[in-house]
Amino acid sequence: MKKLKHLLAALVVSALIPASVMAAELAPEQIRTLPEWPVTISTYGGTLLLSDSPEIAPADGILYQDTVQGTARLFFHHVNGTTVDKKVVVVLENEGNQAAEVIVYRYGFAGPDLDYLRVGKDAQTRYLTGSELYTVSVPAKGFALLDAELDKLVVKPNMLVNGIYDFTANYPVKVKTMMLPVKSHAGFAARTLPVLPTDKDRLRGTFPGMDRMVLPLRPYNPAEDGPAAITLADNKLDPYAVGVDATTGLPSLNYGNYGVVYRMFITGDSGLASYYINPRGGLYAGAMGVKYRHVTQPPVATPADTLVMGEGTSTSLSIIGKYEADQSLWLTFSPPGASNLPVRLVLHSGR
Structure with a gap:
């Protein structure tokens, strides 16, 4: 950061x-x-997925992705570094032959906003406050959104979004954090957009524990x-x-x-x-x-x-x-x- x-x-x-x-x-x-x-x-x-590089996303693309099963946490933290409106979403892709159930049992999200410290503080406060769990069904050979509300949010240039999501998956799912045009289809983009190269700080990865x-x-x-x-x-x-x-x-x-x-x-x-x-x-x-x-x-x-x-x-x-x-x-x-x-x-x- x-x-x-x-x-x-x-x-x-x-x-x-x-x-x-x-x-x-x-x-x-x-x-x-x-x-x-x-x-x-x-x-x-469980497994921590960290998506924070490129922190200032310069173009449409996959910001981080990996496949997980069992208990996991996704922490994403990205700024729209372009000159036009974007959205930042998280797609769950199921490459298997049977439907996967993902239970999100705690989360906190904040932004989009230009006040970066406020975004970080609000996301953490909401995460610690706790939330009602919800289930996401990911069809075989299909996809679903980890949080459908993110697909509706417009992230204006230089605005930050920060999300913390704890979940369990009964079958392997590929988690993709992406930035894309506001009106684009997230599922199609998940299969066509390239993975963006990391920035010099390389603050992304998959971490055990x-x-x-x-x-x-x-x-x-x-x-x-x-x-x-x-x-x-x-x-x-x-x-x-x-x-x-x-x-x-x-x-x-x-x-x-x-x-x-x-x-x-x-x-x-x-x-x-x-x-x-x-x-x-x-x-x-x-x-x-x-x-x-x-x-x-x-x-x-x-x-x-x-x-x-x-x-x-x-x-x-x-x-x-x-x-x-x-x-x-x-x-x-x-x-x-x-x-x-x-x-x-x-x-x-x-x-």
């Missing part, structure tokens, strides 16, 4: 970062030098342990996902781990603990899923009182919430489209 970062700079010049997203209890130097809280990070789950589990090695005691951090998507403590670009057969690196969903179980001793997001790579706009005392709560916007944080500083904090440390707390995170990584989850006393 490097190309979008240059465009984003112009879009957020007027965005003011309120004092409420800065650390009121921690000095900037403390935030920069927070010790890492010991955790294990393990990869699990679409989820990561983050578990602490010991309970956090907010009164005694002091502030600490858990770093995500930095390619050091938390490596980038490694996969293959199915359109070329070449290795692919998911720098930023876009489309990966992290589930973090936070356990501790008695006392009140505060949790924050601290973006370390620059502009950031996302959301955090919260399940506290076994009850799922609405996603928390990060930041909550403005669109974006992290402009020109690595010490911005956005609070997720304050929770009793000895109660069950699950946090769900995924790198938002158009935002910069890595990030840290900051643990601190809630007093």
